[in-house]
Amino acid sequence: MKLDFIDMQSSDSFFGTVPFPPDKIEDKFYQLEFSSLQDKSRIIKEIASMIPWQVRVQDIADELKDPTLRVFARSVSAAVHSERISYRYSILAEKGHPNHYDDLEEGVFLLSSVIDSDLSYLEFRTYLDKIAIRVEELVDLNEDLASDEVKVHFLTRVLSQEEGFGGNHDQYEDPNNSYLHKVFSSKKGIPISLSVIYLLVAHRLQLPLYGVNMPLHFLLHFESSEFQTYIDSYHGGVMLDRSTCIRFLKANGFQAHERYFTHASSLTILKRMFRNLIHIYRKKEDRDMEKILSRHLLALDNKWKP
Template identity: 35%
Template sequence: MITKEREIKALITLLGDEDQNIRNIAREKLLDFGEMASDYLRDVVHKDYEGRIRIEAWKILEEIRLEKLTDEFRKLSQAKVFDLEEGAFLLAQFEYPNLDVQAYKQQIDEMAEEIHGRIFEIRDVRRMVHVINQYLFYEQGFRGNVESYYDPQNSYINRVLDRKLGIPISLSALYLFIADRLDLPIFGVGLPGHFMLKFHCEWDEFYIDAFNYGQLLSKNDCVNFLKRMGYTYNESYFNIAKPRDILARMIRNLVLIYHQKNQKNKVDVLERFFSLIVNH
């Protein structure tokens, strides 16, 4: 262990070498050490080391972090049961590495508990959804971000919870996480251009637009909505979306946003995540 510690420290020193080839060799070896080198690299980043060494150390740390996150996406994709909520928080950690996931899950738990206290005696399912919508969109203030629709923050579940702003799919994801805690038969439906929710039980079926304050819609309303957006009717649009497909669509949205911002590094990493999710 002492030998490896000395080797890591020596390699970090070489990150400041004038010779690019030596710096590259040191970088690759530090990447091979992975997590073992992380503490030493963090120490360098936060101390008064030579500028080049600090910059290179930060880059290596970020690469190690993203490789670890990629492994987490791989595990998620290979799991027997695909956990959308876990995936949404992994995606959030791409942009927010120090995210306190448990604190945000606790926040969702508390919202679900509050809603449960209001709906547990209600038998009319539409009335039940109305109560949920009243709490989420009017009391809590969640809404669609029509002013800055393409702000990437709209796609990260932690920022949706922080700002109470989102796009159709991220607001729907939050709704799904709460519905799952309440054992409600609410599912995602990936309509083109606008993600929706479907309440489906033996005696009733209707759609919920989380982007528009939980507006309740019939299937015919959705068909007319699609026509106004220029889409012809296709029954497959109304299929229940698999959790895997929902996360893939969330990632794809971010890929498009970062592509427009010319942030190629982020696009490359997100496309790696996307590939792991869809090519399972």
């Protein structure tokens, strides 16, 4: 089994591995510091578009040569960070709905960074890498028996049993269930966030696993030429056949329409995660978070104007 990892150095700031123009960014911060009020928004957007999503804006501020400029850059880093999230989501929206999940990791990392701008992508990525390596070890140790069905069993075993990921049945509407870095720590989430972890690990292992945007309960679908199954990440990675999924739909008042079994794109998954969170914050009457997330959702809907 061949792992599909991103080749990056251990530097948490990714300087030297992710190309970006530091001198031009420094010039832009100078412009921002001395710009008129009407120009500030435009320049913040320009800075946001220049900083790679893997790099913390705070790290960029700390690397500026002028100490006075460093202080200023730190003071506006939150605004630049928020603008960059919308900018990156607008790029993802323009790509449409491919379901290869190449952009899913970026999307969910940025969602987590909404509540933690200091979040380290290196740590985020490394945690997922380690899980994938463990699955790969099991496959390699059982190479003669490692059919696609066995690979799925190893994937669910590592995630549900060894790592302990499962549904947060007691606090289903806790917002932390939707932020992956929080789920990494608590091991508890909701169907879609847990499914995303499965997808990101499977993507590293080049396994044909897909999200299924079923009403009320997000599922996974493994589909290869030799084996097919549906997986419920919320209930310990249990495997389901299609007839069981159809019974679930009918029991909840839905017809067994083919659209409920369509493979979900990264964009579809991210929009559902955002809408879940907006609904939760609205119920909690947290207007600030509702407003922040709604703004980023506009970018995912391709309605954000840079």
